[in-house]
Amino acid sequence: LRDGSLKVTPPEFYGEAMAIFDYPLSGVYHGRNRILLTLQDFYRRCWVLKLQDPYISLIITILTQNKTADSARKTFYGLQHRYGGIDVHKMAAADKEELEGLIRFSGPYKAAYIIECSRQIIERWNGSLEWLRGAPTEEAREALLSLHGVGPKTADCVLLFSLGHSVVPVDTHICRVSQRLGLSLSMGDSEAAKRQVKQDLEKKHRKPGM
Numbered sequence: 001l002r003d004g005s006l007k008v009t010p011p012e013f014y015g016e017a018m019a020i021f022d023y024p025l026s027g028v029y030h031g032r033n034r035i036l037l038t039l040q041d042f043y044r045r046c047w048v049l050k051l052q053d054p055y056i057s058l059i060i061t062i063l064t065q066n067k068t069a070d071s072a073r074k075t076f077y078g079l080q081h082r083y084g085g086i087d088v089h090k091m092a093a094a095d096k097e098e099l100e101g102l103i104r105f106s107g108p109y110k111a112a113y114i115i116e117c118s119r120q121i122i123e124r125w126n127g128s129l130e131w132l133r134g135a136p137t138e139e140a141r142e143a144l145l146s147l148h149g150v151g152p153k154t155a156d157c158v159l160l161f162s163l164g165h166s167v168v169p170v171d172t173h174i175c176r177v178s179q180r181l182g183l184s185l186s187m188g189d190s191e192a193a194k195r196q197v198k199q200d201l202e203k204k205h206r207k208p209g210m
Helices: 011-018 034-042 054-064 069-083 088-092 096-102 110-125 137-145 152-161 172-180 191-205
Strands: 021-024 047-049
Touching (some): 054 110, 069 096, 088 110
C-alpha cells in the first residue's frame, strides 16, 4: 500500500505471509545522506525478508552466478519439486548427469559446484553452515570461500542474507553505481576495483549519517 504496509489477499493468509518478512525498508535508515534518503523513499513499500537458511541461500546464489535472479528461482523451484525439498544430503548424493539436466538453464557446469560443496559441508561441518552465524566475519567468509564454486560475491551474499553479517556483496552493477554516486573513488570494474568499492561501502555503512 502507499503507506508501506502490506495487504494480503485473501486476509486469512496474512499471518502466514507476514511470517517471512522482518521489517519495512522505510525503517532502516535514520541518517541525513540525500542519496540514501531518496532511495529509502523510493523503496518505502519494500520489506526485508527474514534471514534465509544459509545452505538454501548458498545454492540459490550459485545458481544466480552469471544468470538472472528470475532464471535461478525457476531452476531452484524445479530442484525442489524433483527432490521433494532441498537439503545438503540430497544434493551431495545427487546424480551429476541428472542434476546437469535439471539446472541446464542456469549453467549445467554448476552441478559439480553444488555436489562438491555439499559434500565438503558434510565432511567439514557435519552438514551445517549455522556455526558461521556466530563466527567472526572474516573467518566465516574464508570458510565459505574454501568451498568448491564459491567466490567473493557468493560468500558475501550468504553472509549478508542468511547469517546476519555486515558485509556488502559487490558485482559489476554495484561497482558502477557506487562510483557514479560518489560512494567510492575506485575506477573501472576490475576485481581490484570491486574490492575497493566493497571496502568503501562497508566503511560508510558504519559511519553515522551515511
